[in-house]
Amino acid sequence: MRQIDRIDLISRIGRELQGRMGYGDIDIFLRGFDVDTSQPTSGTNSKWVYVKELLADEPEQKILRIADELEIDHGLTSPAGRDISDSPFWIPGYFRLFISHLSSFKQKTAALRDTLRAYGISAFVAHEDIEPTREWQDEIEKALLSMDALAAILMPGFHESKWTDQEIGVALGRELLVIPVRRGLDPYGFIGKYQGFQGIGKTVAEVAAAIFEVLVVHDKSRVRLAENLMNLLLTARNDEHSNSWLQLLHRFRSIPPRLLEKLQSGVGNSPEMLKSPVLMQQLTNLFEKHGTHLDLPTASAAPEPESDIPF
Numbered sequence: 154m155r156q157i158d159r160i161d162l163i164s165r166i167g168r169e170l171q172g173r174m175g176y177g178d179i180d181i182f183l184r185g186f187d188v189d190t191s192q193p194t195s196g197t198n199s200k201w202v203y204v205k206e207l208l209a210d211e212p213e214q215k216i217l218r219i220a221d222e223l224e225i226d227h228g229l230t231s232p233a234g235r236d237i238s239d240s241p242f243w244i245p246g247y248f249r250l251f252i253s254h255l256s257s258f259k260q261k262t263a264a265l266r267d268t269l270r271a272y273g274i275s276a277f278v279a280h281e282d283i284e285p286t287r288e289w290q291d292e293i294e295k296a297l298l299s300m301d302a303l304a305a306i307l308m309p310g311f312h313e314s315k316w317t318d319q320e321i322g323v324a325l326g327r328e329l330l331v332i333p334v335r336r337g338l339d340p341y342g343f344i345g346k347y348q349g350f351q352g353i354g355k356t357v358a359e360v361a362a363a364i365f366e367v368l369v370v371h372d373k374s375r376v377r378l379a380e381n382l383m384n385l386l387l388t389a390r391n392d393e394h395s396n397s398w399l400q401l402l403h404r405f406r407s408i409p410p411r412l413l414e415k416l417q418s419g420v421g422n423s424p425e426m427l428k429s430p431v432l433m434q435q436l437t438n439l440f441e442k443h444g445t446h447l448d449l450p451t452a453s454a455a456p457e458p459e460s461d462i463p464f
Contacts, residue, residue: 177419247275
């Protein structure tokens with residue numbers, strides 16, 4: 154793709170999203186293509202400019218996929234290469250956690266994966282999540298290149314595995330958070346600086362809760378996780394799900410103001426949430442906790458029936 158074509162296509166995507174969606178929905182849409190909507194932008198009050206800034210450094214293949222989703226005619230072809238963002242083992246919109254473990258521990262690791270879903274965390278367990286017909290190593294590489302963080306179940310034999318040290322190496326090379334879960338083996342080498350926590354004597358539910366608490370406080374994960382939970386809140390199917398995601402957001406000690414602004418915009422565009430006094434009170438408490446307030450536009454008066462309009 155020529156650079157002039159790239160700039161033109163990004164601009165057209167921006168115009169299309171500007172006409173269709175509010176800021177909150179734009180974030181949800183772009184996150185579906187693994188676009189980092191938490192990255193800093195100029196703050197210009199223009200959805201068109203906002204989209205262009207978010208897509209400026211995205212790979213060509215991703216831009217073409219977004220254009221195709223929006224049915225924008227461009228006459229361009231997608232380049233050869235692997236698309237790491239479209240992996241079936243990640244739950245859309247959830248935080249992506251790769252769990253590095255020994256195959257002998259796969260059943261309990263799979264139980265941990267299932268438990269983490271309640272925290273908005275999609276965990277990848279290689280021996281359970283890869284379909285038998287898929288190329289095993291290729292799928293693991295996709296997960297490693299698209300994960301948000303890695304948890305390592307450290308137990309005797311882990312260091313001798315052909316794969317586990319390489320998995321940790323990818324996380325460190327990408328400067329992602331590594332969470333050591335000690336189960337008979339202490340952190341070593343480059344992960345020795347991470348304290349981790351003791352897994353022996355804990356239930357699967359307790360380990361899942363401990364992983365969530367690490368992600369909530371660590372600078373390498375807390376912003377991404379907060380944004381994931383906000384998006385899940387804004388797209389929840391009912392009040393019960395909304396309440397669950399909102400309760401998790403209350404566990405954060407700090408949330409960047411720009412994310413709170415996006416949340417406020419999304420809530421303002423959600424009639425269902427606005428109708429729930431319980432949710433609105435909890436949202437108000439969340440904003441006050443972080444030193445601000447939930448400022449939503451007042452509902453406009455209902456239009457007069459056409460028959461009552463002065464002639």
